[in-house]
Amino acid sequence: MDIEGSDDEVPVLVEPKVAVQDDDEVPTLVQDPNALPTTKVPLTIVTGYLGAGKTTLLNYILTAQHGKKIAVILNEFGDSIDIEKQLTVSDSNSTTAKPPPFVPLANGCICCSAKDVGVAAIENLMDQGGLFDYILLETTGLADPGNLAPTFWLDDGLGSTIFLDGIVTLVDAKNVLKSLDEGYGDGEEEVEKRRHEHDHDHDGPLLTTAHLQISHADVILINKTDLVTPEELEKVVERIRSINGLTRIKTTTKSEVPQLEGFILDINAYADVTADDLTFASKGHSHLDATITTSTISFPALTPEQVDKFDLFLRTILWEETLPNDTPHESFEVHRLKGRIPITDGRVLLLQGVRNLYDINEAKDPVREGDEAKLVLIGRGVGQEGFRKSLSQMLAS
Numbered sequence: 586m587d588i589e590g591s592d593d594e595v596p597v598l599v600e601p602k603v604a605v606q607d608d609d610e611v612p613t614l615v616q617d618p619n620a621l622p623t624t625k626v627p628l629t630i631v632t633g634y635l636g637a638g639k640t641t642l643l644n645y646i647l648t649a650q651h652g653k654k655i656a657v658i659l660n661e662f663g664d665s666i667d668i669e670k671q672l673t674v675s676d677s678n679s680t681t682a683k684p685p686p687f688v689p690l691a692n693g694c695i696c697c698s699a700k701d702v703g704v705a706a707i708e709n710l711m712d713q714g715g716l717f718d719y720i721l722l723e724t725t726g727l728a729d730p731g732n733l734a735p736t737f738w739l740d741d742g743l744g745s746t747i748f749l750d751g752i753v754t755l756v757d758a759k760n761v762l763k764s765l766d767e768g769y770g771d772g773e774e775e776v777e778k779r780r781h782e783h784d785h786d787h788d789g790p791l792l793t794t795a796h797l798q799i800s801h802a803d804v805i806l807i808n809k810t811d812l813v814t815p816e817e818l819e820k821v822v823e824r825i826r827s828i829n830g831l832t833r834i835k836t837t838t839k840s841e842v843p844q845l846e847g848f849i850l851d852i853n854a855y856a857d858v859t860a861d862d863l864t865f866a867s868k869g870h871s872h873l874d875a876t877i878t879t880s881t882i883s884f885p886a887l888t889p890e891q892v893d894k895f896d897l898f899l900r901t902i903l904w905e906e907t908l909p910n911d912t913p914h915e916s917f918e919v920h921r922l923k924g925r926i927p928i929t930d931g932r933v934l935l936l937q938g939v940r941n942l943y944d945i946n947e948a949k950d951p952v953r954e955g956d957e958a959k960l961v962l963i964g965r966g967v968g969q970e971g972f973r974k975s976l977s978q979m980l981a982s
């Protein structure tokens with residue numbers, strides 16, 4: 586699977602990205618028409634379970650020859666001092682009681698730790714840190730990247746100097762299945778909390794941190810492959826693929842990814858949607874995991890009149906978390922979505938979404954003969970037949 590082809594697509598925002606906090610709030614897209622165009626700096630979120638190999642990956646990137654000046658931000662939490670110590674720090678000041686906000690690293694990169702990883706906080710830090718051309722944000726092992734991604738994606742539409750390039754998730758080949766099945770590493774309290782948050786009946790399949798980190802990932806590194814047999818590794822790959830059919834997967838030891846560019850860095854995962862990605866996703870083994878699945882809905886090219894109806898379908902599932910037309914359904918939550926929607930007038934609409942945010946751009950390449958529309962959803966309960974049914978009812982109305 587490949588996430589390439591940014592040159593082919595001219596982004597035309599036909600639907601602003603908006604977040605809906607509550608029913609009274611009217612979402613607006615605020616843009617300063619006088620703002621000067623700036624070169625936006627890509628930000629990659631690096632997530633993954635405790636001990637999966639995040640710091641090892643950052644060290645690998647920071648010592649590789651990529652010609653970039655990278656700013657690494659460590660989401661400060663408990664053991665961040667230890668993490669800092671592990672990084673390849675070339676500055677002697679790093680041992681002072683109060684380290685400077687940024688520590689210069691080997692090959693011109695800089696590193697800092699921050700409690701607040703909101704957009705404004707990071708832009709502030711960047712102002713102090715000087716020129717750089719890439720940001721890697723390492724989250725804590727227990728972070729839900731789905732909480733962070735909308736912040737950076739939304740702000741990119743609001744004139745930020747940062748844009749979300751993608752989410753890279755490290756998984757530990759040896760322990761990931763235990764994490765997915767039992768919430769291994771989440772702790773009893775957290776497991777109980779998640780049951781209350783995500784499963785109102787408390788007897789459904791458990792949603793673990795590992796699920797959240799995998800379902801939101803654009804790239805997954807299955808690390809520590811030296812600790813498993815080829816058969817065990819194959820099982821891990823299949824399970825992960827069944828959760829997230831859109832992600833690119835690579836198996837690694839010591840988080841080594843010789844080809845960083847286009848695989849970890851500069852993947853543009855929130856801009857590009859290729860037909861190949863979606864076709865690949867629809868061939869997944871979608872029932873290996875009881876909690877999170879990838880579901881593909883295919884339908885014929887839309888007429889221009891159906892575009893608004895399709896948009897209403899999206900708004901209903903993402904903002905109201907229900908299916909249109911009172912279609913009966915079990916509870917669900919969408920973590921990530923992508924779509925490619927040909928229109929009978931020759932246009933192709935590209936759809937991107939994370940949690941309750943989405944946007945639609947117009948692809949430059951025209952519709953091809955026989956193209957069908959594809960909507961890929963990743964999340965809990967997204968494989969229900971009701972999705973197809975309510976969409977076709979809505980389009981036919």
Ligand SMILES: Nc1nc2c(ncn2[C@@H]2O[C@H](COP(=O)(O)OP(=O)(O)OP(=O)(O)O)[C@@H](O)[C@H]2O)c(=O)[nH]1
Pocket residue numbers: 633634635636637638639640641642668725726755808809810811812837838839840
């Ligand atoms: N056997 C083996 N060990 C590895 C591999 N990759 C990393 N490690 C080791 O696993 C340990 C944890 O790696 P880290 O890179 O610190 O993992 P992390 O995800 O940053 O961990 P936290 O910061 O605790 O969340 C370290 O001792 C690494 O040297 C690997 O592929 N195989």
